[in-house]
Amino acid sequence: MAAARDQAFLAIEDVVKDFGGVKAVNHVSLDIAKGEIFALLGSSGCGKTTLLRMLAGFETPSAGRIVLNGMDLAGMEPYSCPINMMFQSYALFPHLTVWDNIAFGLKREGMPREQIAQRVEAMLKLVQLGTYAKRKPHQLSGGQQQRVALARSLAKRPQLLLLDEPLGALDKKLREETQIELVNIIRDVGVTCVMVTHDQEEAMTMATRIAVMSEGRILQVGAPHEIYETPATRFVADFIGNVNLMDGTLSVDEADHCVIACADCQHYVGHGITGTPGMAVSVAIRPEKMMLSRDAPAEPYNRTEGTVKALSYFGSFTVYHLGLASGAGLKVSLNNSQRHRDDEINTGDKVWAHWSQSAHVVLTQ
Numbered sequence: 001m002a003a004a005r006d007q008a009f010l011a012i013e014d015v016v017k018d019f020g021g022v023k024a025v026n027h028v029s030l031d032i033a034k035g036e037i038f039a040l041l042g043s044s045g046c047g048k049t050t051l052l053r054m055l056a057g058f059e060t061p062s063a064g065r066i067v068l069n070g071m072d073l074a075g076m077e078p079y080s081c082p083i084n085m086m087f088q089s090y091a092l093f094p095h096l097t098v099w100d101n102i103a104f105g106l107k108r109e110g111m112p113r114e115q116i117a118q119r120v121e122a123m124l125k126l127v128q129l130g131t132y133a134k135r136k137p138h139q140l141s142g143g144q145q146q147r148v149a150l151a152r153s154l155a156k157r158p159q160l161l162l163l164d165e166p167l168g169a170l171d172k173k174l175r176e177e178t179q180i181e182l183v184n185i186i187r188d189v190g191v192t193c194v195m196v197t198h199d200q201e202e203a204m205t206m207a208t209r210i211a212v213m214s215e216g217r218i219l220q221v222g223a224p225h226e227i228y229e230t231p232a233t234r235f236v237a238d239f240i241g242n243v244n245l246m247d248g249t250l251s252v253d254e255a256d257h258c259v260i261a262c263a264d265c266q267h268y269v270g271h272g273i274t275g276t277p278g279m280a281v282s283v284a285i286r287p288e289k290m291m292l293s294r295d296a297p298a299e300p301y302n303r304t305e306g307t308v309k310a311l312s313y314f315g316s317f318t319v320y321h322l323g324l325a326s327g328a329g330l331k332v333s334l335n336n337s338q339r340h341r342d343d344e345i346n347t348g349d350k351v352w353a354h355w356s357q358s359a360h361v362v363l364t365q
Helices: 048-056 098-108 113-126 142-155 172-189 200-206 224-229 234-239
Strands: 010-019 022-032 037-041 063-068 083-086 160-164 192-197 209-214 217-222 244-253 258-262 266-269 280-285 290-293 303-313 317-324 329-335 350-355 361-363
Touching (some): 022 048, 022 063, 022 217, 037 172, 037 200, 048 083, 048 160, 083 142, 098 113, 098 142, 113 142, 113 172, 142 172, 172 200, 209 234, 217 224, 217 234, 234 244, 234 361, 303 329, 317 350
Parallel strands (some): 037 192, 083 160, 160 192
Antiparallel strands (some): 010 022, 010 063, 209 217, 244 258, 244 280, 258 266, 290 350, 303 350, 317 329
């Protein structure tokens, strides 16, 4: 749930960033609660990094304002703000040890030596790198370097932690292992965090809430399950995970159901949409919410026949790529709960894809 504006720990109020007539960030407003891990998600050029840089103080908004815990950040120098940013490259000093990298910002602040030592030791314990304190960055793995950068960012006890593609430099397996570890560390400290990523899985795994951005605007804000299960637009549905999108026409719209005619099937949806019969809509169905059978289901709705053009085996599940009569494609994902299926479906087979009346999301934009 979004925080009320007068209670928001971080309030981004109608912020614009204009570069020579091009709005990289276009009237963005967000309220972020204390202790949240909030993700800005979008493809390259969507404005998410520009927005993060404005939060960090590296860019000045062309319009609007940013308020952190009641303090307007306009005009403040980055070093004077209670904010720290961890960069994708980690930006560790190669000639300094792990201990000295973490201590660097504290020394610049003029903190007494004993307090620096206590703070650094606490950070090393937090990120479980106590035995690596005397090593240089090149003697660490990518995941260990990432934790050193996080410890350095947290050492100054910022009110707001900014993460720029925090796991982008790690390989896929290590990235997956580090996601939960990173979230646990941030939650243990209790710091409010805004992260930028183009990786959907990373955002879904780590964030309390997600804002999906495109062309400088926020298209949807919500918890990961809300963004995935009830996308607000075609772009969000298509950007988050795999989805089948079918264009059609609303033919029936009642309070408890609607019917949408598409090229390859009739969709019966278990709720109305308060639309106008004849209006153009799109239907989004996730591949894992569909089933396959050899025989045609008895119900005339929510089914379509196709030919298996290809299949992709991912271990825990298999994706079947169907070709439909209209020439459109359809993806169906089935869990591999058994080592061998009694009735294996192979390339070239004719099958029926079918789904429940609650599987759809109807999109009008």
